[in-house]
Amino acid sequence: MDIASPRGTFVLEEGSRPIVLISAGIGATPVLAMLHRLAATRDPRPVWWIHIAHDRAHHAFADETHALLAQLPDAHEHIYYTGEAPRPDEPYVTQGRPSASSLARLGIPADADVYLCGPTAFMDHFGGFLRDHGLPPERIHTEQFSALPAINPGVTPTAGVRPHQPPGPPGTGPLITFSRSGVTTPWSPAHGSLLDLAEACHIPTRWSCRTGVCHTCVTHIVSGDITYTTPPLELPEAGTVLVCCSAPTTEVVLDL
Numbered sequence: 001m002d003i004a005s006p007r008g009t010f011v012l013e014e015g016s017r018p019i020v021l022i023s024a025g026i027g028a029t030p031v032l033a034m035l036h037r038l039a040a041t042r043d044p045r046p047v048w049w050i051h052i053a054h055d056r057a058h059h060a061f062a063d064e065t066h067a068l069l070a071q072l073p074d075a076h077e078h079i080y081y082t083g084e085a086p087r088p089d090e091p092y093v094t095q096g097r098p099s100a101s102s103l104a105r106l107g108i109p110a111d112a113d114v115y116l117c118g119p120t121a122f123m124d125h126f127g128g129f130l131r132d133h134g135l136p137p138e139r140i141h142t143e144q145f146s147a148l149p150a151i152n153p154g155v156t157p158t159a160g161v162r163p164h165q166p167p168g169p170p171g172t173g174p175l176i177t178f179s180r181s182g183v184t185t186p187w188s189p190a191h192g193s194l195l196d197l198a199e200a201c202h203i204p205t206r207w208s209c210r211t212g213v214c215h216t217c218v219t220h221i222v223s224g225d226i227t228y229t230t231p232p233l234e235l236p237e238a239g240t241v242l243v244c245c246s247a248p249t250t251e252v253v254l255d256l
C-alpha cells in the first residue's frame with residue numbers, strides 16, 4: 001500500500017484561542033484527527049466538540065471521541081441525534097437538529113477558531129450561524145465532505161447560469177481563457193486555484209479532493225503554463241493540468 005502524507009489547508013492552527021470542532025456524520029474524520037492532536041498534547045485551550053448524527057448506531061467514532069475529550073482539561077461535548085432520544089446517562093446528547101438559539105446557549109466564544117466539516121447544506125447552515133454569532137469569516141475553517149455531482153467539463157452546465165466574469169474587482173495577473181465557455185478574465189491570486197476561478201465564473205467543472213490526489217479535475221491545457229500550489233501526488237499526463245491545485249505563470253487557455 002502506498003501512503004502519502006496529509007495535505008490540504010484544513011489544518012489545526014496553533015495559538016491560544018478556544019477551538020470549536022463541528023461535524024456531521026462521517027465528516028467527523030478530519031476534526032477527529034485534530035482532536036487526537038489536542039488530546040495527545042493535553043492542550044489547555046477550551047475545546048467544543050459538536051457532532052450531528054442520525055442516531056446512536058450511526059454515530060461514528062463515538063467512544064473514541066468521548067475518551068479523547070476526557071483527556072482534555074477544558075472540553076465541551078455536544079451530540080445531536082436527529083432520530084433518537086438520549087439515554088439518561090448521556091447529558092451531552094440532545095434529540096433533534098441544533099438551531100441557532102440552541103447553539104447560542106452552548107456558550108461558543110466569539111474569539112474561537114472553528115473547524116467545520118460536513119455536507120454543503122450543513123456547512124452553509126452552521127457557517128451562517130457562526131457569522132451571525134460574531135465569528136469573523138477567517139476564523140471559520142471549512143472542509144466540504146462531499147463533492148459536487150459529477151459533470152462533464154465544459155459540456156454540461158451545473159445550473160442555468162451562463163458563465164460570466166468573476167465577481168469583485170478584476171485581477172491584474174495573466175489572462176485566463178476558458179475556451180469552451182467563452183470567458184477570458186485576468187488572474188488574481190485571491191482565487192487560490194484555477195478551479196476556484198472557474199467556479200467564480202460559473203464554469204462547469206468536476207472535482208473531488210481539491211488537493212491534487214484524485215485527478216477528477218484533470219483538464220486539457222491548450223496553451224500557457226501553470227505552477228502547482230500544492231504538488232500533486234502524481235503529475236497528470238502531458239498537456240493536462242489539475243486545476244484544483246494550480247495557478248497560472250503565463251496567459252493560459254484551458255479546455256473548459
Ligand code: FES
Nearest residue numbers: 210214215217244
Ligand atoms: S480534484 Fe482531486 S486532483 Fe483535483
